[in-house]
Amino acid sequence: MSHDFITQFQINQESRANAGYSPEIYLQNWRTLFSRLAKDRKLLSHHLINQLSATLSFSKANLHSGLHTIFSGFSRTKLSGLAAEIMPDPLKIAIVASGNIPGVAVAPAVQLAAVGCPVIVKMAGAEQILLPWLLENYEQNFGPAGISCDYWPSDSSEFKELMVQAEKIIAFGSDETIRSLKHGFGRKVVGFGHKISIGLYDSPEINHAVLAQSAKDVVLFEQAGCLSPQLYFVCGTMSEIQNFAAAFYQNLTEMISKLGAPTIDSQLAFRRHALLDELDLAGEIYFSDRSKSCIVTTSDCLKIDRIIGPHVIQIVQFKTELDLQNELKKIKPWLQGSSLFCPPSKLPEYYEILRQAGCTYFAKPGQMQGPDLLWKNGGFDLVKRVVQQD
Numbered sequence: 001m002s003h004d005f006i007t008q009f010q011i012n013q014e015s016r017a018n019a020g021y022s023p024e025i026y027l028q029n030w031r032t033l034f035s036r037l038a039k040d041r042k043l044l045s046h047h048l049i050n051q052l053s054a055t056l057s058f059s060k061a062n063l064h065s066g067l068h069t070i071f072s073g074f075s076r077t078k079l080s081g082l083a084a085e086i087m088p089d090p091l092k093i094a095i096v097a098s099g100n101i102p103g104v105a106v107a108p109a110v111q112l113a114a115v116g117c118p119v120i121v122k123m124a125g126a127e128q129i130l131l132p133w134l135l136e137n138y139e140q141n142f143g144p145a146g147i148s149c150d151y152w153p154s155d156s157s158e159f160k161e162l163m164v165q166a167e168k169i170i171a172f173g174s175d176e177t178i179r180s181l182k183h184g185f186g187r188k189v190v191g192f193g194h195k196i197s198i199g200l201y202d203s204p205e206i207n208h209a210v211l212a213q214s215a216k217d218v219v220l221f222e223q224a225g226c227l228s229p230q231l232y233f234v235c236g237t238m239s240e241i242q243n244f245a246a247a248f249y250q251n252l253t254e255m256i257s258k259l260g261a262p263t264i265d266s267q268l269a270f271r272r273h274a275l276l277d278e279l280d281l282a283g284e285i286y287f288s289d290r291s292k293s294c295i296v297t298t299s300d301c302l303k304i305d306r307i308i309g310p311h312v313i314q315i316v317q318f319k320t321e322l323d324l325q326n327e328l329k330k331i332k333p334w335l336q337g338s339s340l341f342c343p344p345s346k347l348p349e350y351y352e353i354l355r356q357a358g359c360t361y362f363a364k365p366g367q368m369q370g371p372d373l374l375w376k377n378g379g380f381d382l383v384k385r386v387v388q389q390d
Helices: 005-019 023-039 046-056 060-075 106-114 130-142 157-165 175-188 208-223 238-259 266-282 321-334 344-356 382-387
Strands: 093-096 119-122 147-150 168-172 189-192 196-201 229-235 286-288 295-299 312-318 335-341 361-363
Touching: 005 119, 005 147, 005 157, 023 060, 023 106, 023 130, 046 060, 046 130, 060 208, 060 238, 093 106, 093 157, 106 119, 106 130, 106 147, 106 382, 119 157, 130 147, 157 175, 168 175, 168 382, 175 189, 189 382, 196 208, 196 321, 208 229, 208 238, 208 335, 229 238, 229 321, 238 286, 238 295, 238 312, 266 286, 266 295, 312 321, 321 335, 321 344, 335 344
Parallel strands: 093 119, 093 168, 119 147, 168 189, 196 229, 196 335, 229 312, 295 312, 335 361
Antiparallel strands: 286 295
16 A cells, blocks of 8 residues: 555545445445355455464464454444434544454444545554455455555554544554553544453353353453453352352363463463462462463452453452442453343343443353444444544
């Protein structure tokens, strides 16, 4: 792609407009594509999976299952809730993608291109595979998407020029990355920094089918996404919590055997061994295999320094709603989403408690990695946020 970003923004805007799709039809096109990809896994070529596995270090089985979950979620997108017409004066959008999981920029790019904004995605160094592949598939079936992508190092003149030419910057990455971009480019940056997700379980019995789906939520993408649960709040006595943890550990090891063990570098290995030493010294109950590929701990309170992933899960006891509220306060600045399993009569109360704690995404166990294309990441409508005048 040319580094003449003014021209590229113009090309993207004109090609999107000339395609003639309303926002609803444009979104429907993408939904149709994702539905096809979700229904026929053979459409995910071996070459695509091999490339992603080589760059992201996830197993091929993990990527197959993870992409299927993502595409299934995108295929369930409701067409309501998007502007009826293309914006009369679309803003030039740059998206800075992170490389922790594949396809981080897909949903925001589609949302903004749907209303006519020309979009240029600066891909992450670790993941330059999925978005170009999706754009190629879209354009073969429906014509120009109004989205283009490429990679430039963050310290390059091209990257700086893109940031200057864009009227709004959607940025994903660490809190440090977001702060740096806001320092350099001010209020036109909409940032999505570090977030974590959780699970909530309130049932008198252990449901192994639900735990299998919860284990899948954890294992997909090696717990690297903002929608990957890092801990589970479980209602019950400590004895019940320990029984839950044992069952969760069993399901977690089975899921790891299917989707692949995490990649553990020396720094992660050190932190895991330090955690195990701490647990042993404290005499706390935990579950771990010989290879330390997963660790499930139990406690009556959340401990932030134990959120060290991948596949390190805290099972945290709560007895009352007040207990839960107090524990959630510890992670309110970083809370993104939650899976829930409880009696239907308790759902409204738990939804409200989680919303007050900052939770903005809810899913059934097994669907945490599958939001729709219009999901409100961060709790707000991205299109409305972008068009707000500073």
